Amino acid sequence: MVRAVREQGLTHAEAAARYGVTRQWVHTLVRRYDADGPDGLTPRSRAPKTRPGTTSNAVRGRILALRVQLVADGADAGPATIAWHLEQEGYRAPSTATIRRVLHAAGLVTPAPRKRPRSSYIRFQAELPNECWQADITHWHLASGTRVEILDFLDDHSRLLLDIRAAPAFTGPMVVTAMTELISRYGPPMSTLTDNGLVFTTRLARHKGARGGFEKLLAGHGITQKNGRPGHPQTQGKIERFHQTLKRWLGARPLPATIEDLQELLTEFQDWYNTQRPHRSTSRRTPEQAYTALPKATPTGPSRSEWRSRADRVDKDGKVTIRYAGKLRHLGIGRAHAGTPVLLLIHDRDITVSDSNTGEIIAEHTIDPSRDYQPRKHDRRQR
Template sequence: MKPKNLIIVLAITEQGLTPAEAATRFSVSRQWVHTLLTRYHTEGPAGVAPRSKAPLSRPGRTPQIIRERIIALRTELTGKGADAGPATIAWHLTREGHPTPAISTIRRILHSAGLITPAPKKRPRSSYIRFEAELPNECWQADITHWFLSNGTRVEILDFLDDHSRYLIDIRAAATFSGAAVAETLHELIDHHGPPMSTLTDNGLVFTTRFARFKGSKGGFEKLLDTYGILQKNGRPGHPQTQGKIERFHQTLKRFLSAKPRPETMPELQQMLSEFRNWYNTRRPHRSLGSRTPEEAYTALPKATPTGAHATEWRSRTDKVDRHGSVTLRYAGKIRHLGIGRGNAGLPVLMLIHDRNVTVSDLNTGEIIGEYTIDPAKDYQPKKPS
C-alpha cells in the first residue's frame, strides 16, 4: 500500500490530473499539493514520506549536564538524610550558580529517572489548615522525642522550635529529662534569645502539672513562664496535630539521624544533634518560608515579647520539721529547704504559699514561726529578718 502523499503525486504525474483537481479529489489544500510535487521532484518518492512534526531543535530542553546534576543532588541529599524534593533541589541548583529549571521540570526529570515513587493517595499540602505566628519569639514549641544508642539504650531528645521561622532554638539529649532540667533549659534559652510571648507543648508532666494525679504546686516550667508573664498553651490531649510543626520537625530529625551510624555514647549523639541544628537552621531551605532558611526568617523581623500578666499562686502545705530543723517545699520544680531551727525538730507546721512568699506557723497553735521569700537560685531558704 502506497502512502497517501505518493498517491497524490502519481495522480498528477502519471494520470494527468492538475494540482487543483488533485487537491479537490484528495481533500487537501493546493499549497500542500505543490509542496509534495516540489519534494518529489527534488528527493524522489522518499521526499513525500510522512515526516515528524517535532521541532528540529528544542531550545527549552533542560541541558544534559543540569539533568545529571539534578539526579546527583537527589542521590546526595537522600544519602545524607536531608530533604531531597524538587523545591529543595531547585534551591541547591540556584546556590551553585546553575540555570534552574521549573520545579515541575525537576519533578519530571526525577520521575523519568525512577527516583520518585508516585503517591496518589497522599494528602496534598494545600488541604492542610496552617497556623503560623506572625513574629519570631511569638510562640516556641517544645517537645521530647527519643533515639537509641548503638547498644540499644533509649535516650530522650528535648527541642525548642520557633513557630514563625521554624528556627531550632535548641536541641539536646539526656538519659531522661526531669521537670527541673526542662525548666533550666528554658531559662538558658530565655537568657540567650529573650523570653517568648508564648509556648506550645503537650501535657507532659515536665511541661504542666494540670493533669497530675495528685494536685500540687506548679512545675518549674510553669513557674518560669509565670515569672516572665509568658502565655502557656497546651495541646488537647490525644490531638497531636496541635503541635504539627514540631511533629513534622521530628520526622526531619530522625531521617537525618537514620542516615548515619548509631552513636555509641551520649556526647557522640549530642555532636550529631549540634551538626543537625547547624544544617537545619542555616543550610536547609524551608518551603513555607519562601525557600529561606530558618535563621534568615528568624533574624528578618523584630522579636515578639511577653504581654501576659504574672499568674498569682495561692496554696498551702503541712509538714513536720526534720531533725536538722528544716521543712521542704517544692518551688519551680525543685525541692527547697526552709530553715526553721533545730529547736523545733518534730514540730508539725502549716505553710501558706503566695507565689515566692511563704509564711510558716505552728500547726497546733497558729503561732507564726517564720516568713520566707524563695530565692529560685538556692536550695536552702533562710528566714526573713524579723
C-alpha cells in the first residue's frame, strides 16, 4: 500500500479502495513509513497506554496482608470483609470479584467444590431489632481438657450478640437469670427461637409436668416462644453459623486455663463481634450499627397464666412434690395427712391442696422460687 502511493502515484483514497481498507489506515502507514522506514510498518500493540481500572500494587499487597492477618486472628477473611477493612483504612476498595481473583492468584483460597451454595437455603430474617432473639448452648475446652458450656443470645435482625457467658454446665435457673438480665437491659423481645433443650422448654420432656422456668418467664412477659423442629438445626441457622465464627476466633488463641479466663475471652469477642466486624446480611454494617438503626419490636401477646391440676398422695413425711420452673419443690402438708390422696390446683405460683375424698382444703402454698421446701401459708405466718 505504501509503494502504491509513493512509487505508483496513487492517492490515499485510491490505495484504500484498491486494498479494501480505510483511507485513514493508508494515511497512518504512509506516515509511519516516512518517519521510521520499513521498521515503522511492523505490527504494534493495541493495548491502552493507561489502565485506570487496574488494581494498584499497593492495594494488592494490602489485600494479601489483610487476608493473612484476619485468618491469623480467627476472623472472617472473605472478599466482602477485606473490602470493608480497605474502606475503613481509606483505600478505594475494588470489587469483591477482583479481591477474589487476587486471592486466587496468590494461592490463598482453598477450593470447596462440595460446599452447599447459599442460594439453596430458604432464609428468613426479622424485620426489626428485638423481633426475635435466638439462644443456644455450645461448648469449648479449657487447657486441662475440661469441657465447659457457653450460653449465647443473638438478635435475629441485627445479629447483635446480646449476651455470652461460660459455665461448667447450664441449668434452667441459670438460663432464666441470663434472660431476665437481658430483658432489663434491652427490653422484652417479641419472640424467642431455641432448640428443644430442657433448659428452654419441657414440651418434649419424657415426663410431662409444669412449664420450665424459661417458659414461665416468657409467658409472664407475653413473649412468643418458638422452638425448632427436632433434628433440624437449620431452623436456628443464624446462631449455628455464629458458633462457627466464635470457635474460629477462640481457636486462634491459646486455650484458657479457667472459666474466668474463658469469660474474659468471650467478653473481648463480644466487643469485637458487635463493633468491629461487618456482617454481610446487614449491608456490611456492624451488628451494633444495625441494632441501633431501627425502633425495637415489643411483645404482642398478653401475659399467659398457668392453670393445671395434679392428683397425688401425701408421703410418710407429710409432703407432696411438684415441679416448678424446672426444679422439684416439696410442699409441706403435715404428717397428720400422711397417705391421704390429694388434688393440687395450681395457678402460677399459688397452689391449693384439697383432700380428694372429702374436698376439704388442707393446705395452701405460694411458691418461693428461691427455696426447695415450701411451708404452708399459715406456717409462714406463725414464723
